[in-house]
C-alpha cells in the first residue's frame with residue numbers, strides 16, 4: 001500500500017497522525033490543504049515529502065494561475081529541513097512548459113521511482129551490514145524511515161526488510177522518538193505488520209541499548225545529507241551516533257540520492273525546523289509543564305560526518321567516517 005498517491009485529480013494519503021489507532025485516508029484537492037497536511041505531519045518523512053511536493057506541483061498547475069507562485073512558495077517551505085520537498089516540486093515543475101498533464105506524469109514518475117530506489121538502497125545496506133556483522137543482525141533505529149515515510153518500502157526499514165527477507169535479521173530496537181512518537185506509533189506499526197520482532201525503548205535509553213551490546217548496528221534515514229557527509233535527521237539521531245561510536249557499532253544512513261544536497265557544504269548551514277513548543281509542554285492533550293515554562297522544540301539534529309560509518313543510496317556506498325564525501 002502506498003503512503004500517498006494520485007486519484008481522480010486529488011492526492012490521497014494515509015493520515016499518519018491517526019496511526020496506529022486507525023488507517024484513515026485523507027483526500028487533498030488544493031496546495032493549501034497539502035501544506036496543512038504536511039505541517040501537521042499527516043504526510044511526513046523525507047521521500048514522502050518529495051513525492052508530495054511533486055504531486056503538489058501537479059495540483060498547483062491545474063489551479064488558478066494567479067495563485068501559482070504563492071502556492072508553490074508555500075509548498076516548498078512547508079517544512080524547511082527535508083531537501084526532498086523542494087526537490088520534488090522542482091522536478092515536476094520542470095515539465096510545466098509541456099502542460100499540466102506532463103507535470104502530473106513527472107510527479108507519478110517520482111512516485112514510481114521512489115519504490116525502486118528504496119529497494120535498491122535497502123539491498124545495498126543489507127549487503128554492507130551483512131559484511132560488518134557475523135550471523136543474525138540486531139538493528140536499532142530512530143524515528144520512522146519505513147514505507148510511511150516514503151511512497152512504499154522504506155529507507156532504513158528498507159535495509160531492515162532486506163535483512164529480514166534474507167533471514168539475517170534478529171531483532172529491531174525502536175526509539176520512541178519524542179515528542180511526536182514516530183518510532184512507537186509508526187515504525188512499531190510497520191514492523192508488527194511485517195512480522196518483525198521488535199522492542200520499543202525510550203529515546204533516553206537508546207544509547208544504553210548500544211552500551212549493553214543489544215544492537216549490532218544503528219540504521220536511520222535522513223532529511224538532508226550535505227556535501228561533507230554531515231547527516232540531518234530526526235532530533236535524537238546525534239546522541240545515538242555518539243553512543244554507536246563509543247560502542248564500536250556501525251552507524252548506517254539509508255537515503256535516496258535526492259536527499260543529498262550538494263549545494264550545502266556542512267550541516268551547521270542547514271535550516272533546522274523549530275516546531276511549536278506545545279508539542280513538548282503537553283502530553284496527550286494535557287499540559288504537563290508549569291504555566292510560563294517555555295520550550296525549544298528542535299525537530300532535527302546534525303550528525304557530523306566522522307560519526308557516520310556509511311551512507312547507502314540507490315547508486316552507491318559512501319563512508320564519511322573514512323573521509324569520503326557525498327558531493
Ligand SMILES: CSC[C@@H](O)[C@@H](O)C(=O)COP(=O)(O)O
Nearest residue numbers: 044045046143145149221222234
Ligand atoms: C525515510 S524518512 C527519513 C527522515 O525523514 C526521518 O528519519 C525523519 O526524521 C522524519 O521526520 P518527521 O518529522 O517525522 O518528518
